[in-house]
Amino acid sequence: MPKYLVQASYTAQGAGGLLSDGGTGRVEAVRRVVASCGGTLEWLAFAFGETDLYCVIELPDDESMAGVSMTVRASGALQSSVVRLLTPEQIDTAARLTVDFRAPGT
Template sequence: MSFYLFRGRYSTDSLRALVDKPQDREAAAGAMIDSMGAKLHHLFFCFGDDDVVALIEAPDDETMAACALVVGASGMMSGGSTTKLMTSAEAMNAMKAAARGRASYQTV
């Protein structure tokens, strides 16, 4: 399973709806993500360019893309992005592979 960071910005209409009728978006997102075979670890509301960030664990990129597509197609968000994350162990493996591959890389 891989980890992903989802960042999103609510549309003006969605923000208005949340103010008019507060609701637990973590529960709604978690149910959808669980139904797709993934797991929502955390959902945070935040200040700045994004309104919400979520840490999601999914079995593969296709599953995470499907989750993001569901959210995007809902019209709730005016924008967002998904970043695939690596554990420290995965990063160490990449560093070791880079050290091996460096010998065959030629610079100009």
């Protein structure tokens, strides 16, 4: 299953929910959301600064990730970005591709 790195920053509304639910409560909420689309939460960590939360999740496909992302962002509780993660084997396959590319100016 594809893996995704999610980085999120809480809005004032979302920070209030975090204060109310606590960190463990929010971890369980993330687990439920991901499981509802057939995925698993691999790990989650809170941080401070510009980004409040980092997690790695596994979902069946990109459409599932898009659905989770749109639904959660629509709540207004956070802003997020998602990075699709690749395995070393996927990079090996990509490195063996023949790519017809010419750099600008060459």
